[in-house]
Amino acid sequence: MPRDPVCGMHVEVEKSIKRKIGDRTYYFCSETCARTYEQPERELKAMKHRVAIALLGVVSVALLRVLTMIGLVIAFMTITLAGISAWDLALFIISTPIVWIAGWSIHYGAYKALKNHTINMDVLITVGVLAGWIYGVIGTFFPSIAPGGHGYFEIAIAILAFIILGKFIEETIRRKSAAAIRKLLELKPTVARVLRNDEEVEVSVDEIKPGDILIVKPGEKIPTDGTVIDGYSSVDEKMITGESIPVEKKVGDEVIGATINKTGVLKVKATKVGDETALMQIVHLVEEAQVSKAPIQKFADQVVKYFVPAVFIIAGVAFIYWSFTRGFTTAFLVLLTVLLIACPCALGIATPTAILAGVGKGAEHGILLRGGEYVEKAGKLTMVIFDKTGTLTKGEPSITNIVSFKGYSKNKVLELAAAVEKNSEHPLAEAVLKAAIKEGIDIPNIKRFEAIPGKGVKAIYNNYEILLGNKKLMEEAKINIEEANETISKFEEEGKTVMILVVNRKLAGVLAVMDTIKNEAFEVIKQLKNMKLKVAMLTGDNEKTAKAIAEQIGIDIVFANVLPWEKAEVIKKLQEKGEVIAMVGDGINDAPALAQADIGIAIGSGADVAKEAGGIILIKDNLLDITRGILLSKAVMKKIKQNLFWAFLYNATLVPAAAAGLLINYGGPIIAALAMALSSLFVVGNAATLKLLKL
Secondary structure (H helix, E strand, C coil): CCECCCCCCECCCCCCEEEEECCEEEEECCHHHHHHHHHHHHHHHHHHHHHHHHHHHHHHHHHHHHHHHCCCCHHHHHCEECCEEHHHHHHHHHHHHHHHHHCHHHHHHHHHHHHCCCCCHHHHHHHHHHHHHHHHHHHHHCCCCCCCHHHHHHHHHHHHHHHHHHHHHHHHHHHHHCHHHHHHHHHCCCEEEEEECCEEEEEEHHHCCCCCEEEECCCCECCCEEEEEECCEEEECHHHHCCCCCEEECCCCEECCCCEECCCCEEEEEEECHHHCHHHHHHHHHHHHHCCCCHHHHHHHHHHHHHHHHHHHHHHHHHHHHHHHCCHHHHHHHHHHHHHHCCHHHHHHHHHHHHHHHHHHHHHCCEEECCHHHHHHHCCCCEEEEEHHHHHECCCCEEEEEEECCCCCHHHHHHHHHHHHCCCCCHHHHHHHHHHHHCCCCCCCCCEEEEECCCEEEEEECCEEEEEECHHHHHHCCCCCHHHHHHHHHHHHCCCEEEEEEECCEEEEEEEEECCECCCHHHHHHHHHHCCCEEEEECCCCHHHHHHHHHHHCCCEEECCCCHHHHHHHHHHHHHCCCCEEEEECCCCCHHHHHHCCEEEEECCCCCCCCCCCCEEECCCCCHHHHHHHHHHHHHHHHHHHHHHHHHHHHHHHHHHHHCCCCHHHCCHHHHHHHHHHHHHHHHHHHHHHHHCCC
């Protein structure tokens, strides 16, 4: 069932209001929601019309000026109608549609702001423009009241032309920065082949239900997330994970919606549809991140709150001062200049535009920034902590050594270990089971099984009371393993994880397990150290094993023998010492630690991108994206600071300069409007340069 993109309500396809935008159909619960969603496209089209009207006015006035200068319309200039010159009347006719049609959206925005008891940028512009235009009307039709007022028509035209053109360019740049969501949505396929009553039928993707069997032919997009139940193919997942090499898919493998089937025909059982798919989860994460604010923006918001009223006060004081010293005309020009040059907009959009551009840039590379809070923290990082298994290593451990004791054969040790681990979900269990299957061992079933988190397992099998685990488990059970100490130490020094097998309280064997270190682990540690960050490893392994692995990779700080629930406590203690920490993990077993860290980095999310604990989510299983994510966050923060600095400097310099009358001889209100438009454009344009950042 599709979702209304405005209110979030799920709607029935048949009863919904449909709108085709581009090449996609959207479904809404009501006409109100449909119009609301369509508004951005209509608004851009309306902005183009307003720009055209404003520029036509500017060109018309400029043309009249030129024709007057070369003597072609002198006769026209001398004509009077009811005591009003044709020139003044022409300016009135040209300016009126510009002020009231091209400028209507600004005036309406000012009305809504005042209605809600707030004063915003639109209020400043409206007061400035209407004050000039009204004074021009009075000067034209009642010259005795406001002599020379007709000159303000040209000021009003120029002001609105600059502002409207500036807003249009600003909106265009902002839309390009926000293109990430649109690009993601465009990936979504529109139709699917579904088996219904053993017949292949074509349906809308929105009509797919969990459990439906989908037929995906070569070259087609996979309609939704699911599991392959028949067929073999390679799938291009680049658009979701960023991996350029197609991934082989066979029966039992998961596939991601919107990825492209390359070679064979696949039968896929739909598991996730609609908003639950990986693609839509990414879209929602990006949407949430793009409207988030960095904590630094709170200060700017407070400034903006008091800034506009302060501008009115400054303008009023300046008007009174210049009225007494230079007369009404100069005072009025100063008033308009102060109102129009102030740019709270630049302060208000300093953070959102940078976050919008940064989040979009990250999404294109499979790096999801969860919002402004994490962007700001990334700039203050002092330490990056890695979980070991599945993060620094591939998470595919294998048995490298088996040593037997007390008359047990190696195969018997492996058989008993496999019997115990048969019901376990621990990664080490998989290594034991694979080794047993490889040796052709028939793995027996056991009667009782109990997992002891962070230590091992115990079970009952054919009158055998079996313990399989680490030294901690043996110490707690008071088992004497002195005979194996030398063997255990040797394996640990080689960076291997040791599993001790005890049968009926007697040492039976030792199994050594080794996990392969990821190729990029060495490079990412080097990169982080070059960024002057401390790097640490957090693991449940014993100290010897942990240090051996850390030494291979180049990690100096090791926290070993840490149980899963103790990881968050380790991070908390480091934070109390002043460390600002990023924790890198798989987002599932490490959720408490990821949540405790200042920034949780969930890596290799793939189809499961809804990692609530992750401040930065890396879709690809590529450790090098950690440094890319941190560098992107720092680049976004740098742009935010640049934008805020510019916005504060601009307003702190030019508002007092305008009040002091320093701009009167340089165009006054017109130059003020131009400066204000350029100020906002600078902020938006500066943020948009993040699109050029190389990751």
